Amino acid sequence: MARREEVGLDRELADLPPELRWREWIRRIEAVLFASASPVARADLSRVVGQGASVDLLIEDLAVDLEGRPYEVAHVGAGWMLRTRPAYAPVIRAAADVGSQALNLSQFDLAVLAAIAFHQPISRDGLKDIFGKEISRDLIGRLSELDLIGTGPREPRRGAPYTFVTTEAFLAAFGMESLRDLPDPEQLADAGLSASSGASAP
Amino acid sequence: MRKPPAMPDEALPVLPPLPGWITAASDETPEPAAFRSGAALAHLSLATACDDVPDALWRDRLALQAAEVCLRIAGRREGTSTMRDALHLARPGDDPGPAGRVLRQWSRVVARPISVAGLSKALGGALEGVTPEWIALCLHTAGATPVDRAAQVIEAVLADNPRGETATLILADAVLAKSLGGTHVLPLLSLGLTARDLRLRGDDLRLCCHRAAVRGVGQALPLAGTLARAAARLRAVVPKLRAKGAARAVEMFLSQDALTPVALARAMPDSLSDRAARRLCERLVELGALRELTGRDTFRLYGV
Numbered sequence: 001m002a003r004r005e006e007v008g009l010d011r012e013l014a015d016l017p018p019e020l021r022w023r024e025w026i027r028r029i030e031a032v033l034f035a036s037a038s039p040v041a042r043a044d045l046s047r048v049v050g051q052g053a054s055v056d057l058l059i060e061d062l063a064v065d066l067e068g069r070p071y072e073v074a075h076v077g078a079g080w081m082l083r084t085r086p087a088y089a090p091v092i093r094a095a096a097d098v099g100s101q102a103l104n105l106s107q108f109d110l111a112v113l114a115a116i117a118f119h120q121p122i123s124r125d126g127l128k129d130i131f132g133k134e135i136s137r138d139l140i141g142r143l144s145e146l147d148l149i150g151t152g153p154r155e156p157r158r159g160a161p162y163t164f165v166t167t168e169a170f171l172a173a174f175g176m177e178s179l180r181d182l183p184d185p186e187q188l189a190d191a192g193l194s195a196s197s198g199a200s201a202p
Numbered sequence: 203m204r205k206p207p208a209m210p211d212e213a214l215p216v217l218p219p220l221p222g223w224i225t226a227a228s229d230e231t232p233e234p235a236a237f238r239s240g241a242a243l244a245h246l247s248l249a250t251a252c253d254d255v256p257d258a259l260w261r262d263r264l265a266l267q268a269a270e271v272c273l274r275i276a277g278r279r280e281g282t283s284t285m286r287d288a289l290h291l292a293r294p295g296d297d298p299g300p301a302g303r304v305l306r307q308w309s310r311v312v313a314r315p316i317s318v319a320g321l322s323k324a325l326g327g328a329l330e331g332v333t334p335e336w337i338a339l340c341l342h343t344a345g346a347t348p349v350d351r352a353a354q355v356i357e358a359v360l361a362d363n364p365r366g367e368t369a370t371l372i373l374a375d376a377v378l379a380k381s382l383g384g385t386h387v388l389p390l391l392s393l394g395l396t397a398r399d400l401r402l403r404g405d406d407l408r409l410c411c412h413r414a415a416v417r418g419v420g421q422a423l424p425l426a427g428t429l430a431r432a433a434a435r436l437r438a439v440v441p442k443l444r445a446k447g448a449a450r451a452v453e454m455f456l457s458q459d460a461l462t463p464v465a466l467a468r469a470m471p472d473s474l475s476d477r478a479a480r481r482l483c484e485r486l487v488e489l490g491a492l493r494e495l496t497g498r499d500t501f502r503l504y505g506v
Binding site for chain 2: 054120121150151152153154155156157158160163165167177178179180184
């Protein structure tokens with residue numbers, strides 16, 4: 001994201017009465033969030049409002065404003081984004097052309113993504129141990145292309161393979177605020193959804 | 203075929219242990235708990251005031267333990283070795299992953315003196331409402347005792363950020379250290395608090411914080427003793443080393459939990475090459491002054 005300080009941007013809006021100034025700041029934040037496809041961090045938002053203004057309070061007021069609208073402010077990772085409410089998903093799918101935005105992941109892609117999310121940082125070798133077969137570079141490439149995974153630390157084995165970790169975009173795509181929203185591995189094991197909870201690398 | 207240590211055991215420093223009565227009972231009421239935690243903290247600061255304790259290394263090792271506690275609270279199960287690997291094997295620009303991030307956060311916080319700017323940078327704006335001004339307010343908060351002040355901060359931060367436990371604990375230990383007159387964050391409360399404790403409020407939370415302080419001191423003090431002895435052994439072998447920059451390398455090991463030979467060489471490019479750094483580390487292990495922490499043949503990590 002461009003981090004230029006926009007010259008001539010009046011952040012303080014000192015000539016407006018306090019009430020209108022606050023309104024304008026809320027609108028600015030809404031505009032920034034509207035224009036961005038990925039979560040926007042607090043530091044970036046605070047660049048368009050007055051020095052002393054609390055981004056949190058502004059976001060809160062914006063959330064109140066948006067009550068009754070089909071979209072909402074969502075807190076994702078360390079930032080915020082605007083997104084449509086889940087109830088409107090069928091409507092959007094029925095009418096809008098979102099094909100290019102959809103993740104278009106196969107079931108196996110999703111399984112690999114889930115394995116990365118749970119066992120990160122993990123390399124292709126580690127994934128091979130989990131799935132019992134080679135995970136293609138294409139698949140990993142697809143996931144990185146969608147910015148769902150990034151590279152983590154090198155793994156301490158021969159060849160120093162790169163490990164993969166999930167990104168903020170991953171959290172946003174699956175509606176999670178942090179990795180703690182992933183289902184508990186023990187719960188999954190109890191529900192019989194994973195073979196053994198101790199399968200993770202030591 | 204280990205060679206005899208470079209220093210006889212009698213000459214090694216010994217720190218006075220925590221008096222037994224402090225850890226003997228677990229209190230159900232706040233007053234005795236506060237009395238014990240006060241005694242434990244006072245004992246800790248006196249016992250570790252000597253020059254024998256390598257402060258920076260001690261803090262960094264405690265940060266590793268604190269990071270492990272934070273990961274447990276967040277529901278992750280990585281151990282200390284996984285966290286170390288994640289942090290030290292990540293190259294600049296790589297994302298060290300969830301475990302490595304927590305360790306990096308802790309280790310950065312304890313490495314620098316307590317400051318509002320440093321803390322707000324380390325906490326990375328991840329907390330709602332935790333602005334630099336607010337951190338400054340926390341550091342000068344009023345309360346009956348240092349531990350009570352830390353408890354107040356925990357309660358206030360968690361009220362707005364129920365999931366910001368890591369940042370909350372960092373801030374709480376910073377407040378405790380600052381109230382005790384320290385210059386650096388020393389992870390103590392973080393070592394003794396559990397996820398369940400953090401859900402408590404008011405007097406219950408204060409009671410848990412006093413108990414956690416005693417438990418934290420109970421872990422930190424023996425570690426300080428162990429590290430003081432290890433540091434004495436390490437300093438004693440310096441005259442035996444012929445590598446250029448050996449004394450500086452030893453000082454680096456006395457300020458960080460773990461180092462790769464590559465990181466060591468990069469820190470002093472004028473005196474050590476990668477290979478020289480690797481040889482120096484191996485030599486120090488041979489002399490019984492350093493440990494290889496991973497048990498691997500490659501991608502080794504060395505530390506006191």
